[in-house]
Amino acid sequence: MDVLFESPACRLDEIPDGGAKGLVVPDPDGGALRVIVLRRGDRVLAYRNRCPHRGTPLDLRPDDFLDRDGRYIVCATHGAMFRPEDGYCIAGPCAGDALTPIAVRVENGVVLVDPFEPEL
Numbered sequence: 001m002d003v004l005f006e007s008p009a010c011r012l013d014e015i016p017d018g019g020a021k022g023l024v025v026p027d028p029d030g031g032a033l034r035v036i037v038l039r040r041g042d043r044v045l046a047y048r049n050r051c052p053h054r055g056t057p058l059d060l061r062p063d064d065f066l067d068r069d070g071r072y073i074v075c076a077t078h079g080a081m082f083r084p085e086d087g088y089c090i091a092g093p094c095a096g097d098a099l100t101p102i103a104v105r106v107e108n109g110v111v112l113v114d115p116f117e118p119e120l
């Protein structure tokens with residue numbers, strides 16, 4: 001798979017292990033794409049920061065994406081809950097829908113987001 005574009009987003013150590021961080025990276029249309037990056041040890045996952053229910057960002061307060069136990073991603077607007085491992089919505093008004101995955105990897109401690117290549 002050819003990577004067309006990668007945006008250095010942040011350093012891995014800026015994301016708490018087990019936590020999440022919101023980023024804004026250039027999108028394929030020349031605009032800005034809101035992204036959530038989740039860290040699990042040295043592993044990262046990323047999704048568009050866009051709730052499938054109404055299309056709003058999931059966080060009302062910056063980087064506040066997870067429930068109290070850190071088990072699920074929660075939409076602050078109406079409380080939809082998403083599994084971190086695949087973005088699937090397990091509860092809320094968009095149950096059965098899912099967050100849009102974004103290709104992401106870590107290289108030399110830097111988180112690289114590739115908004116041109118959605119992770120399928």
Ligand code: FES
Pocket residue numbers: 051052053054055056075076077078079080092093094
């Ligand atoms: S906008 Fe996210 S649950 Fe309604």
